[in-house]
Amino acid sequence: MLKNNPQVKFVSVMGVDLGGNTTDAKIPIEIFLTDMEGFLKNGVQTDGSSVVLPEIATLGDAKVDLLPDTESSWFVDYNYDNPYDEKRYVGTLRIPAFLVHNGNFVDSRSILKRSLNFFEEKVREALKEHPHLLTNIGIDDASNIEEFLFTAATELEFWVKTPEDSEDIEKLSTSQNLKEQYWKRTQGTVRTALEKTIELMGKYGIEPEMGHKEVGGINSTIGINGKQNHVVEQLEIDWKYSDALQAGDNEILVRELVYDTFTSFGLEVTFAAKPIADVAGSGEHTHMGVAVKLNNGKIINLFSPKEMDNDYLSLIGYGGLLGLLKNYEAINPFVTSSTDAFNRLKPGFEAPVCTVASLGNDVKTPSRNRSILVGLIRDLTNPMATRFELRSPNPLSNTYLVMASSYQGMLDGILATMHIEDPQTLENEISKSAQTEGIYLEQNRQYRCEQDIFHDFSAHERSNLFGKTPETVWDNFHFFQQNEEKQATLLNGNVFTKALISSYKTATLDRWKEELLHRIIPSNMEVVREFVKSHNIEGSTDLDVVRWEKILKLRSYLVKDSLEQSSLFTRLRDALNDGQLDKASELQKEMNCIMSELRNLYSSYKRNLI
Incomplete structure (x- = not known):
């Protein structure tokens, strides 16, 4: 094929590091063709210290192999600015790949692949040990299952x-x-x-x-x-x-x-999650499901009950949803990993801020609640459509890690509830009140809501019912560290390892600090400097004077240092440089509130001027 298509002049292996970045190294196609089998078997070496693998690929141990994935779909990336002839353009054969360091697969794609393999292994075992799970989805015998199909879409x-x-x-x-x-x-x-x-x-x-x-x-x-x-x-x-x-x-x-x-x-x-303040951000709802293909070719959705009119979900489906919700403190750092992502997750912009799910108003009336974290997608006439919609990711979330951590969470719930034979028991579990003790879910938390959580609940009520919501990157990892049991869910089956989690945490926090120091604070300083005095004595009113005094006070509090007190920006810089991350996180929240107040106040001030 390559010899018949000479416009394909390069080959590139596409590995995905822990930060979601892809590699693209142009290798002349002639080199690839001289030893294609060796290339596909052994891959190529690269400098791993240049990709996001901190604490793994270090300066002293930076060799990383890019190993082509021969089971994935390959594609040709055409450069439409570089014509090959009158009808064709120069192309690069892109081959998805894994990153291997000292024999260990350390990239995002391999983590997802391990999670899918582990999920299949453990659910196969559960289906053999608990025949009622099979009966609930309309399968006679576990031996009839040929393969698992992990359906997903973004x-x-x-x-x-x-x-x-x-x-x-x-x-x-x-x-x-x-x-x-x-x-x-x-x-x-x-x-x-x-x-x-x-x-x-x-x-x-x-x-x-x-x-x-x-x-x-x-x-x-x-x-x-x-x-x-x-x-x-x-x-x-x-x-x-x-x-x-x-x-x-x-x-x-x-x-x-x-x-x-x-x-x-x-x-x-x-593709930023919140490129413009106070305007709708960009989400990337991630849909996840699991089906099996039987020996006779029939496909069965593991999340759909045999009788669609009787239950929202199958026993396996209920278990998966329970696990996704209970373990979300461990999943969230892989979903929401930047200040930009948190800027989108604000009440009132249809972006989920609480760990809560919606099943529908009743079994026979599927609905879409756009205020919750996880939505159950159902179609009574099409059992294959049943899936979970995770609404928190954004276009720059690492989709491989989002799905890997989510499937790990789902599996935990399935294995914890696989002995339960009555679907109503699991529907009651996910529908329990915050005061009710759960058989799997935590007490003092409500996990299902069919109301608009932004309109029908105050911020205080949301926090009491659905749990405290992280507001910064540091908050996310702080909650993560407080939930050791949920962290262990990720480690099951060696899908994630402690080294990989530590590397990801280091990379994410380093980026958080770097962006605050060198992008967000300088950008906010420029905004503050643009808020200048615009009224004069002749044409102003007392309201203009009062508003400007408030603006001036906020500007000084944010930017101006004095002998007695450092500005908020200076204190935030110092906290980040000194490694006082708890303090930095709180100062970032304060900065965000004051910047929002300042924008609104200056807008009102300008509107009143002639």
Whole structure:
């Protein structure tokens, strides 16, 4: 195939480190063809200290092998800026790979693969030991199961804009509140770029299902040159599910297609979770399910009960959902791992902040509660559709680790409840009140809610019912460290190891500190400096003077040091540099509150000026 397609001039192995970064090393195809079998068997060496594997690939022990995954789907990455001839472009054969250090597989893809293998092994054993689990899903004998199918899917939300245009937050917020953009018709270059992206996805076999506008954005304008100006739009692209490992690979490819296509039309693309303050962020709801293929070719969804009208879930499905919820303190650090991600998880923006699930108003009426963490997706006419929708990930979450930790949590719940024969017992368990002691779930916590948790509960009530919510990266790991039993869930089957968890924690906290010191604080300082005095004595009122005095006081508190007291920014820097992470986390929360107050106050101040 390669010899018949000379436009494919390079090969590259695509490993994914613990930070979700992919490798891409251009190797001339001639070198690959001289010893293709050796290349596929032994891979290539790289400098592991340059990827996110701290405490594993160190400066003194940096050799890492990129080992091609011969069981995955490979693809050709074409460079549309580099023509090969009049009809073709230069391409690179991208081969998904594993990262191996001293004989140990240490990358995100291998962690997910281990979790899937371990899940299958333990659930097979459970099905053999507890025949009632089989009866509940309509299978006669465990020996009839040929293979497990881990079905998963993500979706991609992102913002696009014309370069050098600044966002008008008030216009964006107003448009969002008026629902002027959601699912509206795309126009101009945005429409063309979206259509071309969807066409490319189809050519790669990713099976796109839909592309549309999301809730964020404002109408663009047409310049004197006839081209669109002031483009600021939020979009979403969806595609068909696949097996879990392939779902992770597909997501990387789709992000690359989106970025390359939209930038070729002169548009900037961001996959950030919260690129614009006070406007809807971008999520990446992750759908996960498990099915089995029988010897006769029939496929059975392990999460669907035999009688769809009688129960929300099968016994295995209930166990999986219970495990996902109970162990979420251990799962969350692999889902929400950056300040940007936490900026999205704010009440009121349809982003989940509480560990709680929704099953539906009743068994025969599936519903979608958009305020909860985990949604049960059901279709009474299609048992294969039953799955869990985890709503907390964002476009820059490491999907491999999100799914690996989630399947580990699900497995814990399945194994803990596999002896229970009555589905009603497990429905009662997930529906218990916070005051009721659970057979598996924790007391003083409620895990199911069919209400709007933002509208129907205060922040205090949410905290009491659903547990305290982490607000910073450090909070997340603090809660993680407090739950040793839940940490152990990740270690089961050697899926995660203590070394891998420690490496991931170090990398994530280092990034948190680095971003605060060198991006977030400097960016906030620039914002504060832009809030300047704009009124004069002749045209001002006493309200203008009072507001400006408040603004001036907040600006000084944030930025100005004195002999008596350091500013908030200085205290935050000092805490980070001194390793006082508890203190830094609290100061970050205070900074976020004051910056929000300052923005709102300055906006009110400017509106009152003539």
